[in-house]
Amino acid sequence: MSGGHTAAMNKHPLDRALALAHSDLRVGQFTGATSPDYWNMVGPFGGTTAAVMLQAVLRHPDLLGEPVALTVNYAAAVLEGEFELVAVPIRTNRSTQHWTVQMSQAGPDGKLHVTTTGTVFTAVRRETWGTSDLPMPEVPRPEAVERLSIGPARAAWLQQYEMRPILGLLPAEWNGSGDASETRMWVRDAEPRPLDFAALAALSDAFFPRVWLRRATPVPIGTVSITTYFHVDSALLAEIGHGFLLGRATGQQFRNGYFDQAAQLWSEAGVLLATSNQIVYFKE
Amino acid sequence: MSGGHTAAMNKHPLDRALALAHSDLRVGQFTGATSPDYWNMVGPFGGTTAAVMLQAVLRHPDLLGEPVALTVNYAAAVLEGEFELVAVPIRTNRSTQHWTVQMSQAGPDGKLHVTTTGTVFTAVRRETWGTSDLPMPEVPRPEAVERLSIGPARAAWLQQYEMRPILGLLPAEWNGSGDASETRMWVRDAEPRPLDFAALAALSDAFFPRVWLRRATPVPIGTVSITTYFHVDSALLAEIGHGFLLGRATGQQFRNGYFDQAAQLWSEAGVLLATSNQIVYFKE
Numbered sequence: 210m211s212g213g214h215t216a217a218m219n220k221h222p223l224d225r226a227l228a229l230a231h232s233d234l235r236v237g238q239f240t241g242a243t244s245p246d247y248w249n250m251v252g253p254f255g256g257t258t259a260a261v262m263l264q265a266v267l268r269h270p271d272l273l274g275e276p277v278a279l280t281v282n283y284a285a286a287v288l289e290g291e292f293e294l295v296a297v298p299i300r301t302n303r304s305t306q307h308w309t310v311q312m313s314q315a316g317p318d319g320k321l322h323v324t325t326t327g328t329v330f331t332a333v334r335r336e337t338w339g340t341s342d343l344p345m346p347e348v349p350r351p352e353a354v355e356r357l358s359i360g361p362a363r364a365a366w367l368q369q370y371e372m373r374p375i376l377g378l379l380p381a382e383w384n385g386s387g388d389a390s391e392t393r394m395w396v397r398d399a400e401p402r403p404l405d406f407a408a409l410a411a412l413s414d415a416f417f418p419r420v421w422l423r424r425a426t427p428v429p430i431g432t433v434s435i436t437t438y439f440h441v442d443s444a445l446l447a448e449i450g451h452g453f454l455l456g457r458a459t460g461q462q463f464r465n466g467y468f469d470q471a472a473q474l475w476s477e478a479g480v481l482l483a484t485s486n487q488i489v490y491f492k493e
Numbered sequence: 494m495s496g497g498h499t500a501a502m503n504k505h506p507l508d509r510a511l512a513l514a515h516s517d518l519r520v521g522q523f524t525g526a527t528s529p530d531y532w533n534m535v536g537p538f539g540g541t542t543a544a545v546m547l548q549a550v551l552r553h554p555d556l557l558g559e560p561v562a563l564t565v566n567y568a569a570a571v572l573e574g575e576f577e578l579v580a581v582p583i584r585t586n587r588s589t590q591h592w593t594v595q596m597s598q599a600g601p602d603g604k605l606h607v608t609t610t611g612t613v614f615t616a617v618r619r620e621t622w623g624t625s626d627l628p629m630p631e632v633p634r635p636e637a638v639e640r641l642s643i644g645p646a647r648a649a650w651l652q653q654y655e656m657r658p659i660l661g662l663l664p665a666e667w668n669g670s671g672d673a674s675e676t677r678m679w680v681r682d683a684e685p686r687p688l689d690f691a692a693l694a695a696l697s698d699a700f701f702p703r704v705w706l707r708r709a710t711p712v713p714i715g716t717v718s719i720t721t722y723f724h725v726d727s728a729l730l731a732e733i734g735h736g737f738l739l740g741r742a743t744g745q746q747f748r749n750g751y752f753d754q755a756a757q758l759w760s761e762a763g764v765l766l767a768t769s770n771q772i773v774y775f776k777e
Contacts, residue, residue: 277751278718278772280564282612284584284591299595299607300568305717305774307568309593309610311583323583326593326612328566330717330772332750337777338708339748342674390626424622433589433614434562436720438753438772440746461757462724462765464623466616467561469722469768471755473745481746484753486770488562488614488722490589493621 221402222246222369223411226257227264229294237269239294243287247366252287254366255432256414260407262310262327265296267406273298273306274333275443276406280436281327288314293321296329304333334442343484345475348375351395351453370415371399373453379417380425387425390460392416395477401451406439409446412454412474413437413485419460419470420491428492433467435487441480453477466490505686506530506653507695510541511548513578521553523578527571531650536571538650539716540698544691546594546611549580551690557582557590558617559727560690564720565611572598577605580613588617618726627768629759632659635679635737654699655683657737663701664709671709674744676700679761685735690723693730696738696758697721697769703744703754704775712776717751719771725764737761750774 220228226244247257259281266272293313300307312325348354354373372378373395380387396415402408418430458472472485504512510528531541543565550556577597584591596609632638638657656662657679664671680699686692702714742756756769 278566280612280718280720282562282591282614285586299610302569307566307610326583326591328564328610328612328718330566332774334749334751337748337750337775339746340707341746341748342707342743343745423624423626434564434612434720436564436718436770438746438751438770440748440751440753442749459626461627461768462623462625462722464621464625464724465618465726466621467618467722467724469724471768484745484755484770486720486722486768490616491621 221400223398223402223408227261227407229264229268231268237265237296239265239268240291241294242291243289245365246369249364249366254414255283255435256411257366258283258287258312258325259414259435259437260411262294262312262325263329263410264407265294265310266308266329266331269296269298271298272331273301274304274331276329276439277332278330278436278438279327279410280434281325282434283432284326285322285324287312287324290314292324306331341481343473343481345455345479346393346457348393348455351477354395369399370396372396377422380422383425383427385424385426387423390419390423392422392456392458394456395453396456397451397453403451404446404449405443406446409439409474409483410437412456413472413483414487416456416458416470416472418489418491419458420463420468420489423460423463430489430491432487432489435485437483437485439483441482445480446482449476454482505684507682507686507692511545511691513548513552515552521549521580523549523552524575525578526575527573529649530653533648533650538698539567539719540695541650542567542571542596542609543698543719543721544695546578546596546609547613547694548691549578549594550592550613550615553580553582555582556615557585558588558615560613560723561616562614562720562722563611563694564718565609566718567716568610569606569608571596571608574598576608590615625765627757627765629739629763630677630741632677632739635761638679653683654680656680661706664706667709667711669708669710671707674703674707676706676740676742678740679737680740681735681737687735688730688733689727690730693723693758693767694721696740697756697767698771700740700742700754700756702773702775703742704747704752704773707744707747714773714775716771716773719769721767721769723767725766729764730766733760738766
């Protein structure tokens with residue numbers, strides 16, 4: 210929990226954000242709390258919310274296999290403080306499992322209200338034929354790219370990532386003259402931590418809103434739904450450790466208050482680790 | 494229902510597949526049945542299942558707005574016959590609504606078992622700035638492309654679509670020599686029907702499995718989860734009517750039993766109507 214100091218303070222900020230207490234009353238029911246380390250402008254960083262939804266499944270005693278697909282829907286604002294998570298294995302097959310997850314918070318009336326819904330698919334994966342039809346773009350090595358310097362901004366979560374932007378991180382000037390929506394950046398946790406599925410779920414959301422870049426205008430936005438597919442297993446993630454990932458994000462369609470973003474994350478060695486799509490509300 | 498002939502027989506096959514009866518006992522609870530018209534090799538065409546999940550939301554008396562995002566998880570085989578759908582508006586905001594949907598079927602024990610889970614996001618959309626960063630590929634007009642001739646195959650659903658393949662529909666020979674995973678095709682309902690969200694949800698799944706094309710090998714497959722984003726409103730869909738859509742699908746990563754597919758559907762005029770992603774199991 211964010212409040213439980215001493216021992217917790219030695220943990221990585223992401224591990225503090227992911228800390229959950231399992232209920233004695235109901236299997237798959239957890240309590241946790243939003244993390245000040247990953248605070249965004251008006252609520253928690255959506256990547257951390259996605260990661261903690263996944264974490265409820267990963268902590269469930271009946272878990273089978275490892276994550277393959279994660280969808281998280283941001284139904285209402287998550288407020289600072291405690292939340293409850295319930296992860297339910299809806300269907301368990303021989304080597305696959307389908308989950309629903311919900312996050313709730315107590316409202317002013319004291320009752321729990323759902324803030325976030327999600328579905329997770331986990332599987333025991335076997336070695337098969339494989340290939341990639343989405344090669345990593347040719348980019349300079351991370352050491353050759355300057356690290357983004359982030360001042361004491363309002364968005365604490367940005368401090369948790371080391372970002373080395375190659376292309377289109379943010380507009381050069383907020384002058385309404387944007388003409389492209391692609392970002393390429395090297396990225397990893399600012400404080401070293403071995404890569405795992407929860408970290409990868411969070412990183413899949415670590416791109417600035419495409420509409421800001423595309424229009425060079427900082428309109429109000431909010432992610433509505435994100436879906437991430439994991440293409441590797443935990444052993445491969447562990448090998449990557451604290452290595453850089455290449456993140457690429459593009460906007461596809463912007464219309465009538467919503468746009469979609471397609472994102473990919475490769476290891477420095479060029480392995481496609483995750484593909485992620487989200488749909489985002491924007492104003493005006 | 495598929496059994497309720499006479500009047501139903503005059504309906505379009507998709508409308509028969511989408512026919513639902515609303516329960517008197519519980520708001521948002523419906524019964525329906527799998528359609529022989531959209532039967533696939535060992536179960537219903539997944540596109541129809543996605544469409545019928547969406548339809549439960551569209552038929553719900555409390556619906557606010559129109560669909561923006563749909564995720565459907567194929568948790569278990571859907572058997573021939575009746576199913577139950579439950580659509581729940583989890584959160585209703587001023588102009589947006591988040592839904593969960595579940596499909597269930599009676600098992601041999603007489604109890605209902607969940608076969609399919611889903612989430613839907615609907616919204617009242619307003620006119621805003623907009624643009625597309627994913628232009629339609631340059632392709633010959635539909636009239637210049639030969640229609641795929643589909644014999645009396647085992648897969649009835651194929652008969653329901655007029656497909657005019659431009660690129661990579663299926664391998665020329667099943668000889669294990671595939672080297673690309675991109676399909677481009679003109680597609681629409683074989684029997685004329687005005688385009689709507691349910692039809693678009695089904696069309697988003699109307700591509701042959703990427704792994705068959707990529708490997709030129711017909712291995713067993715099954716979609717695990719599909720997420721479709723709708724970029725237009727019902728008025729624009731109605732304008733398209735029975736016009737052709739250009740469908741494009743690519744495989745991205747194939748590894749250890751799963752691959753993902755990114756798909757797009759444009760109107761003939763080049764408007765990007767929907768972007769869709771799915772993750773698919775494959776054997777070996």
